[in-house]
Amino acid sequence: MSKTTPLYTRHQDAGAKLVDFGGWQMPLHYGSQLDEHHAVRGHAGIFDVSHMTVVDVSGAEATPFLRGLLANDVAKLKAPGRGLYGCMLNEAGGVIDDLIVYRTGADSYRLVVNAATRDQDLDWIDTCAADRSLAVAERAAAVMLAVQGPDAVSLTLPMVPDALRESVQALKPFHCRQADGWFVARTGYTGEAGLEIIIDDARVALDLWDELIACGCRPCGLGARDTLRLEAGLCLYGQDLDEAHTPLVSGLDWTVAWEPAERDFVGRAALEAQRNDGATEALAGLLLEDRGVMRHGQRVLTATGEGVITSGSYSPTLGRSIALARVPVDAHGHCTVEIRNAERRARLVPPAFVRNGEVLVDLGDT
Amino acid sequence: MTEAPDNLKYTPDHEWLRLEDDGTVTLGVTDHAQQALGELVYVELPEAGRELEPGEACAVVESVKAASDVYSPLAGAVTAINDALADTPELVNDSPYADGWLLQLRPADPKTLEDLMDPEAYARFLAESED
Numbered sequence: 001m002s003k004t005t006p007l008y009t010r011h012q013d014a015g016a017k018l019v020d021f022g023g024w025q026m027p028l029h030y031g032s033q034l035d036e037h038h039a040v041r042g043h044a045g046i047f048d049v050s051h052m053t054v055v056d057v058s059g060a061e062a063t064p065f066l067r068g069l070l071a072n073d074v075a076k077l078k079a080p081g082r083g084l085y086g087c088m089l090n091e092a093g094g095v096i097d098d099l100i101v102y103r104t105g106a107d108s109y110r111l112v113v114n115a116a117t118r119d120q121d122l123d124w125i126d127t128c129a130a131d132r133s134l135a136v137a138e139r140a141a142a143v144m145l146a147v148q149g150p151d152a153v154s155l156t157l158p159m160v161p162d163a164l165r166e167s168v169q170a171l172k173p174f175h176c177r178q179a180d181g182w183f184v185a186r187t188g189y190t191g192e193a194g195l196e197i198i199i200d201d202a203r204v205a206l207d208l209w210d211e212l213i214a215c216g217c218r219p220c221g222l223g224a225r226d227t228l229r230l231e232a233g234l235c236l237y238g239q240d241l242d243e244a245h246t247p248l249v250s251g252l253d254w255t256v257a258w259e260p261a262e263r264d265f266v267g268r269a270a271l272e273a274q275r276n277d278g279a280t281e282a283l284a285g286l287l288l289e290d291r292g293v294m295r296h297g298q299r300v301l302t303a304t305g306e307g308v309i310t311s312g313s314y315s316p317t318l319g320r321s322i323a324l325a326r327v328p329v330d331a332h333g334h335c336t337v338e339i340r341n342a343e344r345r346a347r348l349v350p351p352a353f354v355r356n357g358e359v360l361v362d363l364g365d366t
Numbered sequence: 367m368t369e370a371p372d373n374l375k376y377t378p379d380h381e382w383l384r385l386e387d388d389g390t391v392t393l394g395v396t397d398h399a400q401q402a403l404g405e406l407v408y409v410e411l412p413e414a415g416r417e418l419e420p421g422e423a424c425a426v427v428e429s430v431k432a433a434s435d436v437y438s439p440l441a442g443a444v445t446a447i448n449d450a451l452a453d454t455p456e457l458v459n460d461s462p463y464a465d466g467w468l469l470q471l472r473p474a475d476p477k478t479l480e481d482l483m484d485p486e487a488y489a490r491f492l493a494e495s496e497d
Contacts, residue, residue, distance in 0.1 A: 033430060034405050223404070223430065291408050293428055314407045314430045340426075340433060 005050035006143050006202035010209055014219050022116030024051040026222055033223030037316040040190055040228055041357050044149035045220035046212050051115035052144055054198060055125065058108035059134040066101065066109060068265050069128055071247060073257035077103035083174045083185060086255040087247050088113075088124070089267030093274065094243040095250065097121050098235060100187060102176045110176075110183070112144075112196075114237050128266070139198070143205035147212060148194035148220075148228075150357060153186075156195055159211050160184060168195070189225065191232025191355040230313050230322060233285060233352030239296055240283065240310040240324050248274055249326060251283030251351055282329045283310070285351035287361055288321035288337065290344040295323075299338040302331035302348070309337065317354045318363065324351055370396060371463050375479055376488035377439050382463065385479055386470070390445055394467045395427060395436060395458060398492055404429040406455040411447040411469055418442055418471060420478070425468050427458060440478050442471035 002025040011018065016027035027048070029036060039045045057066065066074045072086025083102035087095045097120075099113040113121045122138065129136055147156050153169070160168050163179040171177065176185035183198040199205040213219060226236070233251075235241050241250050248256070248271060256271060257263070286309070288294055294312030307327030315322040327335075327348065336343040349361045374382040380399035384392045400406070410426040418424050418438045425436040447469045450457060458466035473479065483491060 029404075032405060227430065291410070293407065293430070293433065 003051070005048055006205065007048045007050065007209060010206065011048065011219075014213075016219075016221060019222070021222055022051060022114070022118075024115060026051060027219070029221040029223045030219050033221060033227070034316050036218055036220040036224035037227050039218035040149045040192055040220060040224065041317060041354070042149070044147060044151040044155050044194075044212075044217045045190075045224065046209065046217045047146040047148070047220050047225055048209075049144045049146050049196070050142070053113045053115060053118040053121065054139040054142055054144065055111045055113065055122070056104070056108065056137045056139060057111060057125075057129075057134060058105070058137075059132075060107060061133045062107045062109055065129060065132055065134055067263055069125070070099075070101065071256045071265055071267060071271070072101075073263060074101055074103065074109065075263075076257065077101075079103070080105050080108075081175055081177060083176055083187065085174070086257075087241070087252060088121070089246070089265070089271075090243055091267060091270065093246040093248075093267040093270030095237070095241045095245065095247060095252075096124055096243060098237055098241055098252070100174075100185075102185060104176075104178065110198075116238060139200075141202070142198050142200055143202050144196065144198045145205060145208065146188055146190075146194065146196045147217060148188045148190040148192050150193060152192070152194035152217075155212060155215050155217055156197075159208055171195075189232075189234055190228040191234070191352075192228075193356065227313055227316055230311055230324070231315050231317055231354040233324070233350075233355075235283075235324070236311055245326070246271055246274055246279075248279045249281040249283070251324070253279075278329075280329055281307070281326050282331075283351055284325055284327050284331065285349040285353060285361070286312075286323040286325050286335070286337065286346045287318075287349050287353075287363070288323070288344060288346045289364070290346075292339050292342075292344055293321045294337050294339060294346070300325050300327055300335055300346070301338070301343070302327055302335040303333065304328045304331050307331065307335075315353060318359065318361075322353050370485045370488055372485045374463070375482035375484065376491075377437070377482060378491060379437050381436060381439070383439070383479060383482060385476065389472065389476060390470045391440065391442065391473050391476075391479065392467050392470050393424075393436075393438060394462055396488075397462050399427075399434075400459045400462045400466070403427060403434055404431045406458050409451040409455045409458065409468070411451065412444050414444050414447060416444045418444065427455075427468075436468060438471065439482060440471070441474040444469055444471050446470040
């Protein structure tokens with residue numbers, strides 16, 4: 001039996017096509033995922049992301065615990081109100097999940113992890129936290145909304161509690177503020193400016209949803225969420241990331257905090273071995289120079305060896321297919337992708353295609 | 367959901383066919399098919415003149431979600447294709463039975479059209495295959 005979020009009836013009323021995602025009934029789109037995508041790039045869209053897992057970790061040992069659990073270093077969060085993106089690894093250095101962790105107090109943190117990996121993430125955290133002086137509490141009843149796009153912050157500002165308004169206006173990326181049952185962060189999964197908001201009281205969240213829609217913010221589903229994040233070059237756990245691959249071969253070497261060298265974390269030894277040997281694969285971007293759509297699992301043939309598409313789709317902004325692919329570390333230039341028994345020409349590019357409404361790739365003479 | 371027009375024939379793969387006055391047959395995909403596929407981004411059509419066998423894949427409709435083959439239930443030669451779909455594939459979503467037609471063919475044997483499902487049979491087929 002699928003779970004539903006407190007916004008379920010809103011989605012039905014708005015004509016959503018609902019699909020199962022990680023055990024949740026979620027809107028795939030509300031009529032046009034292409035229009036929803038363009039609305040976020042050009043104006044503002046709102047996503048119900050309440051299926052994500054919110055976990056609060058607090059206690060005397062919270063900081064050393066998280067410094068040992070995560071490949072990025074929470075000690076970088078020198079004061080409450082800051083967050084960072086990184087991975088939680090297994091002993092082999094494989095990615096259990098990617099997540100954002102915010103420091104909410106001297107000894108308290110909020111982790112936002114994926115919906116589909118909730119059970120294994122919580123089991124892993126509980127196992128690692130055993131016998132430590134910690135409280136680990138999931139916020140299962142909270143509603144999480146993402147408002148994304150060039151107009152997202154200005155549309156949302158009048159609606160946040162007075163106590164938060166000034167600080168939310170000044171929020172820097174990955175920073176957050178909390179008050180009156182609201183948690184607001186300058187983060188997102190679309191490559192546009194925006195906010196991710198966690199609200200304890202579902203009725204307050206429903207009011208925010210209604211007010212934002214009334215102001216012209218477009219409701220957007222998982223279809224647009226996927227094309228937006230792929231254009232932005234952001235990884236999707238289960239496609240670009242999984243337990244069999246380390247951050248170093250998944251384009252996330254920048255999220256591993258090697259310094260200070262004395263900080264041990266789960267998977268460090270395995271990562272160091274791979275770094276010392278030199279990783280043989282890397283995550284690249286692909287631009288298809290032909291009709292058709294690249295998809296997960298398709299073979300990529302480069303001049304220096306074979307690779308595989310990890311995430312492929314159609315880019316509404318670019319009007320052609322784009323993908324992320326795991327390829328030999330020295331692959332560059334043109335390659336071919338095996339699409340439905342035909343070899344189609346593609347070009348390797350840095351793995352980010354559109355950010356803040358701007359096209360980052362040279363579209364060439366395609 | 368657009369109701370399946372009653373002057374068309376239907377296949378279990380959700381194609382519709384219409385016999386024209388000049389003996390050619392126009393082929394497209396049904397409203398059910400375009401809803402299941404989602405918004406189309408590419409349509410691949412055969413070349414005019416190509417000879418089709420019954421059950422042969424003759425076109426591809428591709429959405430953000432997936433690519434899907436379109437089959438001709440009849441043998442025949444392709445006489446025309448809908449050029450508008452190269453720039454505006456979403457015509458198939460917006461108007462699956464009219465502006466979103468895919469191709470026309472001259473059937474080897476027009477009588478084979480009669481073996482296909484009529485609108486009521488297609489409606490029953492859809493109802494029975496619902497989860």
